[in-house]
Amino acid sequence: MWPGRMERALAMLVLVLAAGCAGTPVVTADAAAALLRDDRFRTDAVPSAELQPQRIFDLTPAMRAYAEQHVMASSQGRDVQQRLLEALYTRSDLQLRYDAEHTRTAAQAFEARAGNCMSLVVMTAAFAKHLGLNVRFQNVRVNPTFGRNGDLTFAYGHVNLSIGRHVPASSQLLGQPGNHWLTIDFLPRQDLRGQRFDVIEESTLVSMFMNNMAAEALARGQLDAAYAWARAALQQDRNLGIAYNTLGVIYQRRGLLDDAEQVMRFALGLEPDNVAVLGNLAPLLVQRGRVDEAQAVQRRLARLQPDPPFAFLMRGQQAMREGNYRAARDWIERELERDPDNPEFHYWLALAHIGLGSHDAARREMALAFDHSRTSDDQNRYAAKLRQLKAAAVQ
Template identity: 45%
Template sequence: MKPLAALLLAALLAGCASAPPTPPAPSDMFSDATFGKPGDHVGAADLFTMTPAMRAYLASAAFHAEIRNKGAEQGLVDALYQKGELKIEYDSAKTRNAAETFEARAGNCLSLVIMTAAFANELGLKVNFQSVLVGDTWRRNGGLYLASNHVNLTLAARPSSTISVGPERSLTVDFLPSETAAALDTRPLDQNAIAAMYMNNRAIEAMVQDQLDNAYWWARAAVTQNPAFISAYNTLAVVYQRHGDWQMAERAYRTALQREPENVVVMRNLAPLLAQMGKTDESQQMLKRAASIEPYPPFHFFNQGMSAMARHDYKAAQALFAREVRRAPYYDEFHFWLGVASLRLGDTARAREHIALAVENSTTSDTRTLYSAKLEHLRAQLPH
């Protein structure tokens, strides 16, 4: 994979609120002829499609018992997510549509929202999607920095008449801890926004695997689906940049900034590209502007901590990793390296605490296994 480790992607559940109509993407935004045909079926037409297996589960005695005892909204949620027959698990490795999530019995936050909505639609419930204003959470994957926002949904019975007799009763379905989710503000999302987010995620996942043709078509589809979704322009620009199409990348970044001038993620991607293109002064000005909005970019203290680890300054590394943990208390990699630094300093209690938190907050089985293997390797190297 090409070494563009500093590229930032506001993705994986990045949300956008409902807004006035947005002009379509400029006609010169796309470069279809420079990419091969996609290996995937690109689109969101089947995003909420129910399969025969899903309908069979709806018709099962166990499902009907949940609905009968708890009502449609709570019964649906418990039937899907209680540790019973389905045992659907959280796994951030791949974004899936409703049918794929049901078949795999696993999905990331967006996938679980999509599958829950598909079942709710089949039951005739009213579904509302929401962007939860929890702030960006950053992670790394395949040489890319990924920013994740959060979505949830509410379920309610559809009114039986046009006469309102009181406030609508609804159930919020969220994959954050309930005490955390309840305290956060939300903004409404429409189904079009959810579809664009899904396609943007698929683009990023393809790019992580160095499948640039697939990534291009998914990003293109996301931009076309929802021209107001700035993250999709950023993703498209990163695809162009990795493909070596610098002018198209610059065009996509600048279009994103025209529509959202304070977007620091786009600024920090465009600035080094401008430097590579010989536009040094503009690049420096853009970096200064980004720094004035966000002085410490994602992974700032983490990268400093890794440098401290490389020179065996474990005390400094421990302090720097601790700063990142305070900024992102649920990110597994920060906890893991804080645990490693603590282990190097002989602070085994703190090491055990943070490595346990790394395992607890890890969103894939692969990373949990990796953390355990790294820990055993480090223990073997330590003097007895």
């Protein structure tokens, strides 16, 4: 129905956004607190009111009015879950659009008529709670997809929610008939039936939301704000391994290398095979002059992830620089096999086709880059490139 993603960053610095991990060891409050460095960051970088968990779900008067007018006033004998789904996502009233650029609260997503996967989940949950429905959040087991922002690589996983009266058992199959829950998902290309998931607590979802905010602040270079959000994420769920990974990257950017390594190794204690953390630790060790240790981490990472994200794309880009557009096309097509909805891959494949003189194929790939764009800026960029290709075709 709607495109949805979860975010993580990987490359010289690896961040993970909105992804959960089942079976993580329990972290004590003292152990989590010992990793914080409040004295090295501004405590007022994010207003304390913004860090309150309930603020994520707060409804505005306009949202309450919408619920009354478009859900409660249009019963027509249907259950409230179905009416809510239609009011938010089936009808054209809201005209919501997917936008991965920012993670928004429920109120912000409603006002902007836009949001990423996490934003749409919290907005739907806020309406459901207002209408007296039960809400359960799910971390769906999908292979992550990837995007980049500067020297950060973002990996996108997926969360969704169910509204109703019956709690599905953890790790059962989604989409099976016979219960009273309605699962609302924002991935249009995937059939819910057969997808595995883990039910997560609301506090874990809130922690994921805050970790998203930390990663987005980090991508903007706002380290104090990033720390405030990462700290708040760990206060909500100190067992969320991805939040420690984000915290370690923040410390590395602030120059707190001892602390960065301590936190990354702590995260690996929770999830020993976490490729995001390993991908951050290796360059950190190089930065600290411990090349032999870094190489050992890199070898371990290579065993876990022989072809890291963007590896085929980078080989394709190198082939382009060498003027070998046929090889470039082949490498980028391999990248698209792993992630067919990535707009950057379609963009580069379009450039490879231009180099080969295949202008129809180039226009087709540029159109796909536009269709799969995750932000308004990307849409504008790819739209401009597509117009140029179309204009060239009529000359």
